[in-house]
Amino acid sequence: MSSSAGGGIRKLYPGEMAESVYAYDFDGALKKGIKGVLFDIDNTLVPHDAPADDRARALMEELRARGLSLGLVSNNHEPRVKSFSEACGGLDYVFLSHKPKPDAYLRLCRKLGLSASQVIFFGDQLFTDIWGANNAGIHSILVEPIDKSTDIPRIKLKRQLEKPILCLYKKRFFL
Ligand SMILES: [Mg+2]
Numbered sequence: 001m002s003s004s005a006g007g008g009i010r011k012l013y014p015g016e017m018a019e020s021v022y023a024y025d026f027d028g029a030l031k032k033g034i035k036g037v038l039f040d041i042d043n044t045l046v047p048h049d050a051p052a053d054d055r056a057r058a059l060m061e062e063l064r065a066r067g068l069s070l071g072l073v074s075n076n077h078e079p080r081v082k083s084f085s086e087a088c089g090g091l092d093y094v095f096l097s098h099k100p101k102p103d104a105y106l107r108l109c110r111k112l113g114l115s116a117s118q119v120i121f122f123g124d125q126l127f128t129d130i131w132g133a134n135n136a137g138i139h140s141i142l143v144e145p146i147d148k149s150t151d152i153p154r155i156k157l158k159r160q161l162e163k164p165i166l167c168l169y170k171k172r173f174f175l
Contacts, residue, residue: 013169014130014142021122036069036114040123048150052087060088069112073097099128102136126162
């Protein structure tokens with residue numbers, strides 16, 4: 001692989017991989033000075049198009065109690081994102097966010113009064129979530145999709161395209 005190709009692909013590499021938002025070391029993030037957490041919703045917090053469940057609500061409550069500012073960055077439509085936010089006690093959000101463009105991430109950071117370097121972002125897809133957070137200069141964390149069987153066809157296809165990139169990433173960082 002040429003170095004220029006490597007440079008391009010690296011924009012798709014997550015800053016970090018985690019099994020789940022529900023098993024993440026938020027204490028560690030707080031110790032590093034993180035003040036805010038942004039989330040994708042579908043297959044990051046709940047299955048695609050599923051409403052907020054007890055686990056999601058409890059996580060938001062816990063993070064809020066630790067003083068973290070929270071936000072949702074979703075490419076889904078407003079009714080879906082708004083109702084999810086309300087079920088979690090009212091989180092700031094951006095719907096139809098046009099990830100991987102960085103604008104929505106940065107708009108949400110401004111709304112929370114934080115800089116890109118003070119927040120972390122969780123998502124389950126490379127070509128939207130991770131690429132977008134990287135474009136915004138936000139630490140990106142790729143999580144395992146909650147339930148891949150709920151993916152819409154467009155996302156199922158993208159997961160196939162993600163495979164070779166994740167393979168390169170894992171070779172680069174874990175072998
Ligand atoms: Mg997703």
